[in-house]
Amino acid sequence: MRKQMVTAAPAVAMTVVSMVLTLAVVVMWLGGSMPWQIALVVGLGLDGGWLATLAYERRLAAQGDHSTPVTVVGWTFGLAATGVLVAHALGEESTGAWLAVSWLPLAAKALWLVHGLWERTALTPVALDAIRGIQQEARDEAAVARARLRARAGTEEMRLTAVTQAGARVARVQATTAERLSGAWATLETARQGEGTARALTCVTGRVTPTSQPRWDLPVWGPFDPVPALDAAPALDDAELDRIVTALHSSETPPLSYRELSLRFRAAGHQASETRLRAAWRRVTTTAS
Known part of the structure; x- marks a missing residue:
């Protein structure tokens, strides 16, 4: 409530100033042509009508409602008060000064409009x-x-x-x-190419035979001749594989296990894949049983 009064304070102040100014202008303007009491009643009637419509608008706003006719009447009273102030200003010698304050009724009405918008958007x-x-x-x-x-x-x-x-x-x-490796090989190559290397090594060892002359060749860093691969044993067909497995299986009593048979098969120089050898062993043991 206190915060709401603070936000409404500018509109209230502007309304009070506008009503007092309008009442004073009406009394001063009409006081020369009629009794001042009647002029006071006219001024109070104008301010009272404006204040009544403003109060009704505020009541509707508090209920979350809006009435266009009431709003039109309120702006009509504001325009009438502004018209009175402008007409009075035009008849005075200091027209600019009175015109400077003739906008106060409309300003008060606009401030109430802004306050109503603030209330509708307040959280x-x-x-x-x-x-x-x-x-x-x-x-x-x-x-x-x-x-x-x-x-x-x-x-x-x-x-x-x-x-x-x-x-x-x-x-x-x-x-x-x-x-370091490059330096070591360089040193080794220097020793290998040296003329006194063979004689130095010969003096500390004896000849193998009376007629043999020791020859010392240090390792050489360079290409080498590949060793020829051993000839692969011919592949065994299933019949030969079964025959060899049968012979190994029945060579001892009790018969050899698959692991012992595999070791003897490899030791004998035969070649066969583990899958084929196990399949042959199964065929032999199945037939024997």
């Missing part, structure tokens, strides 16, 4: 608290999101820095190792 304290809570929650969530993003960015920066430093250390170690 309760509960709603205002809820809005403030929602806004604060949104600000909190935004702050937390910003902090989370900054923390992730810092963590990623630290990770990238650590990875970069580790990579630099690995590169330095590799470069140092390559340099």
Whole structure:
């Protein structure tokens, strides 16, 4: 209620000033042609009609209602009061000064209109608290999101820095190792190409045979000749595979297990895939049982 009175105070003040000014102008203007009591009644009637329509408008606004005829009557009284002030100003010597205050009735009416709009859009304290809570929650969530993003960015920066430093250390170690290895091979090559290397090594060992001359060849860093691959054993068909598995299975009593049979099969130099060998063993053991 107190807040509502504070917001309505400008309109109330403007209304009081406008009514007093209108009453004074009516009494001054009509007082020369009629008794001042009658002029006072005319002024009070004009202000009273305006005040009555304003009070009725306020009552309807408090009920959430609106009446266009009452609004039209209220603006009519405001225009009439403004007309009286303008007519009085035109008949006075200081016309500008009186015209400067002739807009007060319309200004008071406009302030009440603005106050009515404010009342229709005003919110309760509960709603205002809820809005403030929602806004604060949104600000909190935004702050937390910003902090989370900054923390992730810092963590990623630290990770990238650590990875970069580790990579630099690995590169330095590799470069140092390559340099040392190159130096070692250079030293080995120098020793290999030296004229006194063979004689120095011969003097500390004896000959294998009386006629043999020791020959020392240090390792060479360069291309090498590939060792020829062993010839693959021919693949066994199912009949031969069953025959070999049968012979191995019945070679001992009790018969060999699959694991022992597989080991002896491989040791004998035979070749067959694990799937085919197990299938042959199943065929042999099934037939035997």
